[in-house]
Amino acid sequence: MKNIVKISYRNLMRNSRRTLLTTSLITIGVLFVLLYGALSNSFKSYMVGQITDSMLGHIQIHKKGYIASVDNLPLDKNLNQKQVEKITKILDENENIESYTFRIKMGAVFSNYVSSTNIRLNAIDPKREKSTLPLFSSRIKDSHKDILKKGEILIPELLAKGMGVKKGDSIVLVANNKKGSVNGMNFKVAGVIEPITGPGGRDGYFHIEDARKILRIKEVEVSEIVIRLKDVDKIKQTMEMLKPLNEMKNQKDKPALEIHSWTKLSPFYNIVKMLDLMSLSIKVILISIVLISILNVMIMSVYERIKEIGTIAAMGTPPKTIIKLFLTEGLMLGVLGSFIGIIVSFIVVYATNAIGITYSFGRQSDLVLHPTLQLGDIVNISIIVIVISLIASISPAIKAANLNPVDALRQN
Amino acid sequence: MIKANNLQKSYQMGEINLEVIKNLSLVINEGEFISIVGPSGSGKSTLLNMLGCLDKPTSGEISVDGQDITSMNKTQLANFRGEKIGFIFQSFNLIPVLSVYENIEYPLIMIQNLEENERKKRVFELLSEVGMSDQANKFPNQISGGQRQRVAIARALVTSPKIVFADEPTANLDSKTSYQVIDLMRKMHKEHNTTFIFATHDEKIVSMVNRIVTIVDGEITDDKRISK
Numbered sequence: 001m002k003n004i005v006k007i008s009y010r011n012l013m014r015n016s017r018r019t020l021l022t023t024s025l026i027t028i029g030v031l032f033v034l035l036y037g038a039l040s041n042s043f044k045s046y047m048v049g050q051i052t053d054s055m056l057g058h059i060q061i062h063k064k065g066y067i068a069s070v071d072n073l074p075l076d077k078n079l080n081q082k083q084v085e086k087i088t089k090i091l092d093e094n095e096n097i098e099s100y101t102f103r104i105k106m107g108a109v110f111s112n113y114v115s116s117t118n119i120r121l122n123a124i125d126p127k128r129e130k131s132t133l134p135l136f137s138s139r140i141k142d143s144h145k146d147i148l149k150k151g152e153i154l155i156p157e158l159l160a161k162g163m164g165v166k167k168g169d170s171i172v173l174v175a176n177n178k179k180g181s182v183n184g185m186n187f188k189v190a191g192v193i194e195p196i197t198g199p200g201g202r203d204g205y206f207h208i209e210d211a212r213k214i215l216r217i218k219e220v221e222v223s224e225i226v227i228r229l230k231d232v233d234k235i236k237q238t239m240e241m242l243k244p245l246n247e248m249k250n251q252k253d254k255p256a257l258e259i260h261s262w263t264k265l266s267p268f269y270n271i272v273k274m275l276d277l278m279s280l281s282i283k284v285i286l287i288s289i290v291l292i293s294i295l296n297v298m299i300m301s302v303y304e305r306i307k308e309i310g311t312i313a314a315m316g317t318p319p320k321t322i323i324k325l326f327l328t329e330g331l332m333l334g335v336l337g338s339f340i341g342i343i344v345s346f347i348v349v350y351a352t353n354a355i356g357i358t359y360s361f362g363r364q365s366d367l368v369l370h371p372t373l374q375l376g377d378i379v380n381i382s383i384i385v386i387v388i389s390l391i392a393s394i395s396p397a398i399k400a401a402n403l404n405p406v407d408a409l410r411q412n
Numbered sequence: 413m414i415k416a417n418n419l420q421k422s423y424q425m426g427e428i429n430l431e432v433i434k435n436l437s438l439v440i441n442e443g444e445f446i447s448i449v450g451p452s453g454s455g456k457s458t459l460l461n462m463l464g465c466l467d468k469p470t471s472g473e474i475s476v477d478g479q480d481i482t483s484m485n486k487t488q489l490a491n492f493r494g495e496k497i498g499f500i501f502q503s504f505n506l507i508p509v510l511s512v513y514e515n516i517e518y519p520l521i522m523i524q525n526l527e528e529n530e531r532k533k534r535v536f537e538l539l540s541e542v543g544m545s546d547q548a549n550k551f552p553n554q555i556s557g558g559q560r561q562r563v564a565i566a567r568a569l570v571t572s573p574k575i576v577f578a579d580e581p582t583a584n585l586d587s588k589t590s591y592q593v594i595d596l597m598r599k600m601h602k603e604h605n606t607t608f609i610f611a612t613h614d615e616k617i618v619s620m621v622n623r624i625v626t627i628v629d630g631e632i633t634d635d636k637r638i639s640k
Binding site for chain 2: 003004007010011013014307308310311312313314315316317318319320321404405406409
């Protein structure tokens, strides 16, 4: 094998300019695929992290029909005490679940004593919210250890700007409960919360006990249960494990609950799918580049060396060895191209991180890209290039091995 | 060593059936230094290719070293050639990316798969016999035509073949170099008792051989043994 590699290498170096050109094409292809993967992964993981770790969690449980009317923030579609107890029992027994939190989602009128506006609110248990959504507190400007106490409210940044309200100010919330009666309460602004992309990304927050008071709720009642998993990759498995919840029936003997993963709740998942599709398209382009360039070089190589192939065949080189010689040449082009491509990708990714490229998405701006090359991507691309290099070399190699030595020796 | 019986070779060129070898029978014994001569297009190269296991007859039988080669498949023929036969070509046909040493070593690695020490021993012996020891590390484009043919002779003999086929081995060489190469082949023939079969027009070779087989239009018209 060592000698096959030696002869193949020298044959490639025989036409070094052509080898360099083909290798460069493969290098550029590998670079684009790896770079695109690193950038889109950086974007995806940041955005998905933001969405799941600061707002949606990994899985949410609602009363059946809640999601369909979520824009109205219906209070008559909350989970009752009995349901919450049953659900928490199942959640506590599930080993995949790290933590979960309860929320009451509602709308209210927000007043700064001068003017008023509507506000969407999440009533939360701050401790549970913090452990279920580890990035939640990072969204609060000037946050302190106790992110939210009773009698306090976190208001969305845009509303704070629009209403001229800042941390420490007093405000009034006026809300209707599900029976229609109106109630109002004073709150102190505990902080301003930054917006994020996705549903609920521009909501305000206050304490769940305060929500019970303002809505005059006596029993346990929650709009949604947000679940955080120990391993985000186990969403499907956990959804399967939570199937008993789907079997819970209401009084009409219809399913009482609905369980959704974040991928169903956030429209960003469609962007993720689109990015993945684009990644696949770029891989297809890479495959085409490798296939066409190596096929071209190998076909040329066979035609240029017909007499030489005839000579080694006449001397008794078995057809298998001739095939190996040409496959090795194609393989070396692929390996060399992908190796240089990986090295260049590392350099470009390092440079991108050093420069610190920023971007805006939705209402979020100055987000910094932190591309990283994933080992899985590198291995994946290397395997694709190597396999395609071999596939591209098979036909010319077989052609070389099948040459009739007499005809081949006649060529000039 | 070689027995060819009722050989016939024809090519279909459109509607025309071109018969190149016609019912030819020939026996070549071990250790012969034989030349197949004849005008251009007489079929001598075709005969040489068939006897050298590179091509198969349309009909007839060929046995080389006691083995029927007409029934062998492509891989069996390749293995047989690698083991028993050496070739010397008109235009030397050295592998340009390999050095002189590596060209001679090629059949020992790629075909016979010998150990490195054994390869080294055989290659250096042959290099010395053909007087090319000092050129071992040069590449084919760095040596003269005569030197290239010497390397080709060494490459043909390095596997210790029973038979060496040489198709117009001196056609690309000047007269002086041709004599040197012919002398070398004679020397190798004597030293190794290898059967040499030439297809040539070259009078210089014809005058050196001990048997001349003349072919005209695919048939043997004369088979002359010359005692030296």
